Amino acid sequence: xxxxxxxxxxxxxxxxxxxxxxxxxxxxxxxxxxxxxxxxxxxxxxxxxxxxxxxxxxxxxxxxxxxxxxxxxxxxxxxxxxxxxxxxxxxxxxxxxxxxxxxxxxxxxxxxxxxxxxxxxxxxxxxxxxxxxxxxxxxxxxxxxxxxxxxxxxxxxxxxxxxxxxxxxxxxxxxxxxxxxxxxxxxxxxxxxxxxxxxxxxxxxxxxxxxxxxxxxxxxxxxxxxxxxxxxxxxxxxxxxxxxxxxxxxxxxxxxxxxxxxxxxxxxxxxxxxxxxxxxxxxxxxxxxxxxxxxxx
Amino acid sequence: xxxxxxxxxxxxxxxxxxxxxxxxxxxxxxxxxxxxxxxxxxxxxxxxxxxxxxxxxxxxxxxxxxxxxxxxxxxxxxxxxxxxxxxxxxxxxxxxxxxxxxxxxxxxxxxxxxxxxxxxxxxxxxxxxxxxxxxxxxxxxxxxxxxxxxxxxxxxxxxxxxxxxxxxxxxxxxxxxxxxxxxxxxxxxxxxxxxxxxxxxxxxxxxxxxxxxxxxxxxxxxxxxxxxxxxxxxxxxxxxxxxxxxxxxxxxxxxxxxxxxxxxxxxxxxxxxxxxxxxxxxxxxxxxxxxxx
Numbered sequence: 001x002x003x004x005x006x007x008x009x010x011x012x013x014x015x016x017x018x019x020x021x022x023x024x025x026x027x028x029x030x031x032x033x034x035x036x037x038x039x040x041x042x043x044x045x046x047x048x049x050x051x052x053x054x055x056x057x058x059x060x061x062x063x064x065x066x067x068x069x070x071x072x073x074x075x076x077x078x079x080x081x082x083x084x085x086x087x088x089x090x091x092x093x094x095x096x097x098x099x100x101x102x103x104x105x106x107x108x109x110x111x112x113x114x115x116x117x118x119x120x121x122x123x124x125x126x127x128x129x130x131x132x133x134x135x136x137x138x139x140x141x142x143x144x145x146x147x148x149x150x151x152x153x154x155x156x157x158x159x160x161x162x163x164x165x166x167x168x169x170x171x172x173x174x175x176x177x178x179x180x181x182x183x184x185x186x187x188x189x190x191x192x193x194x195x196x197x198x199x200x201x202x203x204x205x206x207x208x209x210x211x212x213x214x215x216x217x218x219x220x221x222x223x224x225x226x227x228x229x230x231x232x233x234x235x236x237x238x239x240x241x242x243x244x245x246x247x248x249x250x251x252x253x254x255x256x257x258x259x260x261x262x263x264x265x266x267x268x269x270x271x272x273x274x275x276x277x278x279x280x281x282x283x284x285x286x287x288x289x290x291x292x293x294x295x296x297x
Numbered sequence: 298x299x300x301x302x303x304x305x306x307x308x309x310x311x312x313x314x315x316x317x318x319x320x321x322x323x324x325x326x327x328x329x330x331x332x333x334x335x336x337x338x339x340x341x342x343x344x345x346x347x348x349x350x351x352x353x354x355x356x357x358x359x360x361x362x363x364x365x366x367x368x369x370x371x372x373x374x375x376x377x378x379x380x381x382x383x384x385x386x387x388x389x390x391x392x393x394x395x396x397x398x399x400x401x402x403x404x405x406x407x408x409x410x411x412x413x414x415x416x417x418x419x420x421x422x423x424x425x426x427x428x429x430x431x432x433x434x435x436x437x438x439x440x441x442x443x444x445x446x447x448x449x450x451x452x453x454x455x456x457x458x459x460x461x462x463x464x465x466x467x468x469x470x471x472x473x474x475x476x477x478x479x480x481x482x483x484x485x486x487x488x489x490x491x492x493x494x495x496x497x498x499x500x501x502x503x504x505x506x507x508x509x510x511x512x513x514x515x516x517x518x519x520x521x522x523x524x525x526x527x528x529x530x531x532x533x534x535x536x537x538x539x540x541x542x543x544x545x546x547x548x549x550x551x552x553x554x555x556x557x558x559x560x561x562x563x564x565x566x567x568x569x570x571x572x573x574x575x576x577x578x579x580x581x582x583x584x585x586x587x588x589x590x
Binding site: 011016035054113114121206209264283 | 313319329330331396398399400410412413416418419422423429431445451454455483485511512513515541542544548549563570571573
């Protein structure tokens with residue numbers, strides 16, 4: 001039936017091709033990262049690559065301070081984003097009156113749409129001077145400033161996915177708990193929240209993914225110093241993440257140089273981190289479906 | 298001391314009191330989370346408002362960007378957004394139609410979904426690296442509007458695919474069944490019945506995807522963005538200035554930049570992005586109000 005008209009045949013094939021295109025693009029991205037980044041392994045010894053000194057001008061290509069820099073900023077961001085994000089999601093889905101929800105939800109979406117370079121700008125102009133004064137630091141451009149702003153970037157992701165997960169819990173669960181005499185508070189945390197658990201884990205993972213990959217904001221506010229973070233004090237010192245290193249140095253290197261290949265190698269590390277985070281997130285939410293099917297059958 | 302401990306131990310709240318306290322705490326937490334957004338928007342309006350004038354929007358930057366306007370950055374962002382739309386809209390909508398209307402629940406479909414999830418999670422700066430490797434160097438497009446638009450398109454694709462698919466799936470199955478039982482082919486049913494019904498949802502998704510592209514900096518850093526250009530780009534093969542990159546440049550790379558111009562640029566960028574967001578929200582809520590199924 002579909003191949004009767006030549007036009008229909010063509011359109012069907014076009015749609016099929018676009019459907020497959022996502023696979024093609026992922027493979028293409030991986031191919032270019034690997035083909036430009038893998039030569040780094042033969043040009044720089046593994047000892048150098050995983051050493052603690054990043055100073056490309058003198059051929060020190062140690063990416064450990066950059067990986068740890070990303071970790072410190074991201075952990076700081078999640079410590080802020082998880083409690084506030086989940087709290088807001090629970091409030092919006094279980095407590096807030098419909099009118100309040102209609103006002104607050106678009107605001108969360110606005111936060112999701114703010115360009116990261118704008119948050120970086122506000123970080124330079126407002127957040128870091130404030131932190132310098134308030135915490136009496138030599139400079140406000142620190143990992144902590146980055147964490148604070150990255151937290152803000154991860155929050156909308158966490159809120160919208162976690163709220164969806166809470167909303168998807170069947171109303172009958174809540175009614176059952178309330179009928180047994182539980183308060184709404186007990187119902188929320190004892191029944192609804194555990195039932196939405198996998199969606200909430202997905203929300204946290206995707207928020208984490210956004211925080212690791214964020215570039216402009218951290219580049220502008222974390223002070224851009226590739227120093228090895230070695231204690232909790234590192235949170236209040238300048239730092240450099242993997243993303244910021246690529247963004248600030250790629251513009252100045254010659255294509256095909258060692259430095260160029262190492263920057264692509266960092267790109268591979270970021271790609272793999274994002275892959276792990278996203279596959280974990282989707283694995284958790286797929287498991288949820290089978291669980292739900294079991295409950296409902 | 299032990300007396301105090303006893304008191305704490307005996308102090309017990311009734312469930313109702315816990316609930317009352319908990320609700321208040323959650324409300325306070327949510328307000329703390331959401332008020333900064335308000336404050337940011339209002340602060341930028343107040344600080345950037347005085348810089349905005351017709352000249353600011355329509356003049357070339359002068360005196361090392363410390364005077365004059367932001368015309369080339371504004372025009373560049375328009376070009377990049379349009380360029381992104383040209384590639385990502387047909388591709389994204391096509392892929393969504395495939396997933397919602399043609400694909401079965403096979404392992405191939407699952408791989409496609411995994412690929413889309415993966416694309417959505419790749420850091421924006423890695424897209425920049427990819428664009429540099431493929432479009433700028435391998436395909437020899439140079440740093441150009443074309444290379445930057447293509448890079449942004451692939452980054453935008455997962456947003457457009459997932460929102461469009463959701464809009465298509467929201468159209469009731471009976472619509473398709475009736476169309477096909479009346480003799481329509483599968484494509485005719487999609488073209489005449491499903492797509493028109495899903496149009497508002499698709500538009501919302503497309504605008505939200507392009508909004509993200511318009512505000513991004515990292516993917517265009519090495520694929521198409523220029524520090525400063527004395528004239529507007531003449532062809533898709535030219536590099537271009539862009540609002541987000543311009544903001545980055547004037548806030549970190551140019552010493553002695555007047556703060557007024559910086560806030561003015563932020564305000565223009567915010568208006569651009571927020572404007573798209575509001576249009577998308579209005580389309581969605583109007584369509585919801587009118588929907589009859």
